[in-house]
Amino acid sequence: MTVLNEWVAGTRVGGWVQRCRESRRLVLAIVAIALLLDNMLLTTVVPIIPEFLYNINHPDTPLDGPVRTTTTTENPCKEYMKSHHLEYLPNVSTEDMDLGNAISNKYQKSPKSLGIFSADNMTTIDPEKLLREERHRDLVQETSQVGLMFASKAFVQLLANPFVGPLTHKIGYSIPMFVGFIIMFLSTIIFAFGRSYSVLFIARALQGIGSSCSSVSGMGMLAERYPDDKDRGNAMGVALGGLALGVLIGPPFGGIMYEFVGKSAPFLILSALALADGVLQLLMLQPAVVRQESDPPSLKALVTDPYIIIAAGAITFANLGIAMMEPSLPIWMMDTMEADRWQQGVTFLPASISYLIGTNVFGPLGHRMGRWRAGFVGLIVIGICLMLVPMATHVNHLIVPNAGLGFAIGMVDSSMMPELGYLVDIRHSAVYGSVYAIGDVAFCLGFAIGPAMSGTLVKSIGFEWMLFGIAILDFMYAPLLFSLKSPPTKEEKKSLILGEKSSVRYVTYQNEEDDEE
Structure with missing residues (x-):
């Protein structure tokens, strides 16, 4: 009897597990x-990396350290240069009494604007003002380094996507999904213990491979499990809500943990959560090779489809602005607002919350109102909000434009991602790995170009004009989405091609008749 009860209980548990796997x-x-x-x-790295790298490069003057002051002595020039490490100034020795003019010539500013007086009346030196000038230049210079690090993940992901998409056609979605977890776990551990720019750069780049596997496989899996267009839009809205929640939690989580616990703590917690997700995948998805029954569309056919490119381009332009802000906004806040670590992290909170709302609202709503219309309105709102960000003079002034920015990006992403699946259904064949590889490439393009260019643009035209330029690009791209209002189906596409061929034959026939006459 006991054996029978155990068998029944085991059968029930096995049936429950099987139902879960099929759900x-x-x-x-x-x-x-x-x-x-x-x-x-x-x-999570957004509020951590800029200050962490600055403190590595400037161990004597960390951002959270006190500003050194200089007292007037019998030789203030010598004392000033010694305390501020200015021995490197060209043609100036520590005995040179005309230090004020030498420093002002180097920085191309008047001695008075730097709080320095020339040797004739040198009685006062304002080191705080000069230190702020030095920090400003160092922070602007660091924007390029931070931008390249942030962009490395997206660049690697761009390179990996064309391989992951077709791979899912051959082996299915579950194995690439699990490989993505393993790579992400390794990347997180490296972030936790990395203490140099090169090691952190490698960790960020490695994450790109894992993200490619997870994103392409995950979206393809959902498109396959939800064949109905409306249900697919709802499901992808929920999945993008998970993405939004990660973006929502990441910056404040990283900033607060870095401020009060340390740099390694947030990454160790993330690695533990990733390990739990990997175990769940192993038990429920049971990674195995699954071959597709129907022939997948070629990557070339999808890339040359103008409607797919327009939908993917909307994703790129929608995310380009926030991608440029990731490395530059915290540094701009440190420079203009003297913002603390937690403020740099929390400033992205309104964008993340509204993105979460936008993806969940416009997953189902985009199907009703027309996804092309939701994308069009989203790009216009993004442009307006980008123009409002640099007008802020206090951390609180960033709440409204960041919230509008996140909501509008959610409109575009939650509309265009299911639109890609819909376009493949009506214009190609219902195999989704490659089209979501294109969608992920579009997403990554924004996060590759944005951080990589932000440092150069901030130095050349300034933070304000950089965002104004992206806003203008969004305004110019938005009208292209009108073409997605009623894209031709596979049959219409074939008819159009056949019609064009018939027209060519007719014109050729007419020309031949004219030649005979």
Whole structure:
């Protein structure tokens, strides 16, 4: 009897596990969790890396350290240069009494603007003002380094996507999904213990491979499990909500943990959460090779489809502005507002909350109102909000434009991602790995170009004009989405091609008749 009871209990547990494995809601939960953790890692570093790298490069004058002051002595020039490490000034020795003019010539500013007086009347030196000038230049210079590090993940992801998409056609979605977890776990551990720019750069680049596997496989899996266009839009809205939640939690989580616990703490917690997600995938998805029954569309056919390119381009332009702000906004806040670490992290909070709302609202709503219309309005709102950001003079002034920015990006992403699946359904064949590789490439383009260019643009035209320029690009791209209002189907596409061929034959026939006459 005991054996029978155990067998019945085991049968019930086995049946429950089997039902879980067949549940598409559980698949949706696993994909949402994977996107959440990936984007938590993506954004946790935003408030940590800029200051961490600055403190590595300037151990004597960390950002959170006190400003050194200089007292007037019998030789103030010598004391000033010694305390501020200015021995490197060209043609100036420590005995040179005309230090004020030498420093002003180097920085191309008047001695008075730097708080320095020339040797004739040198009685006062304002080291705080000069230190702020030095920090400003160092922070602007560091924007390029931070931008390249942030962009490395997206560049690697761009390179990996064309391989991951077709790979899912051959082996299915579950194995690449699990590989993505393993790579993300390793990247998180490296972030936790990395103490140099090169090591952190490698960790960020490695994350790009894991993100490619998770994003492409996850979206393809959802498109396959939710064949109905409306249900697919809802499911992808929920999955993008997981992405949004990761973006939401990441910056404040990283900033607060770095401020009060230390640099390694947030990454160790993330690695533990990633390990739990990996165990869930192993038990429920049971990674195995699954071959596609229908022939997938070629990557070339998808890339040359103008409607797919327009939808993917909307994703790129929608995310380009926030991608440029990731490395530059915290540094701009440190420079203009003297913002603390936690403020640099929390400033992205309104954008993340509104992105979470936008993706969940416009997942189902985009299907009703027309996804092309939701994308069009989203790009216009993004442009307006980008123009409002540099007008802020206090941290609180960033709340409204950042919130509007996040909500509008959610409109575009939650509309265009299911639109890509819909375009493949009506214009190609219902195999989704490659089209979501294109969608992920579009997403990554924004986060590759944005951080990589932000440092150069901030130095050349300034933070304000950089965002104004991206806003103008969004305004110019938005009208292209009108073409997605009623894209031709596969049959219409074939008819159009056949019609063009018939027209060519008719024109050729007419020309031949004219030649005979």
